Amino acid sequence: MGIKSFQGARKQQNTITEAVALKVKDYMSTKLVTFTPDQSVQEVVECLIRHKISGGPVVNSNNELVGIISEGDCLKQLSESRYYNMPLEHDNVEKRMARNVEIIDGNLDIFDAANKFLQSKRRRFPIVENGKLIGLISQKDILKAALQLKGENWNSATKGGS
Template identity: 70%
Template sequence: MAIKSFQGARKQQSDTSEDAPFKVSDIMCKDLITFKPEQSVEEVIETLINKKISGGPVVNDNNELIGIISEGDCLKQISESRYYNMPMENDNVEKRMVKDVETIDGNMNVFDAANKFLESKRRRFPIVVNGKLVGQISQKDILKAAISLKGHTWDK
């Protein structure tokens, strides 16, 4: 007696590992705009506006991640300089950056990274290998990856 299947025809599964990103390192931005601790906050503000970005990593001369500076950090500086009537040019990135930076592993699955974004409410995570900044992933990078996976299975 033959056993009949009630499932419809299945689409042939293709190996999507070649054409679809699954790891953070596959989709991270490697060409980063970075800042130095001695830069002025005014210079950072100009860069954020001109490059249409909301923040960026701060690195030392050895390309080691030492902080992150964002639009919010710059806004705090503007607000305080007005409140205390202090000139903005006296402030630098090192005084305003966030020093306790949460990073993400480049080998992390993109979907796990999406959950990390949701849990942390952060907009970007730097990726560090052997102490050196190698890339950054943003929420937008995750969204782009999801669109590129459209039509593929969500499982690896």
């Protein structure tokens, strides 16, 4: 006669490895500095410096995304204005902005968003919903989300105690 052992079903324990859904929309900036196509490049430069940002979305009067303007776009204009002897205020955003803007889905997981940043070498992605600009996610926002995830994991691990 052998010894038989029986264990009943155990309730599944919550573990640290449980997937925590961190979505882009939970970490995107919604208070945005935006620009309009008719603004002067000089205004953009002043705004970038004042707000300590490196660029921003360009929207029309319906808050629809039409482009992105960056420090690099402004530097290019500055360089050309010197060459052609044209002051900054004579050029506008519409002439300098990037029009083929890559957007990112607000429901995208932050890890997939991090991969998208790495593949595209972009610093920021706009989030559009129903044709309207609703937010902007930057590399720094993704890093903040990752730190929060690490903090949540650390807290979960230490609450169980040993």
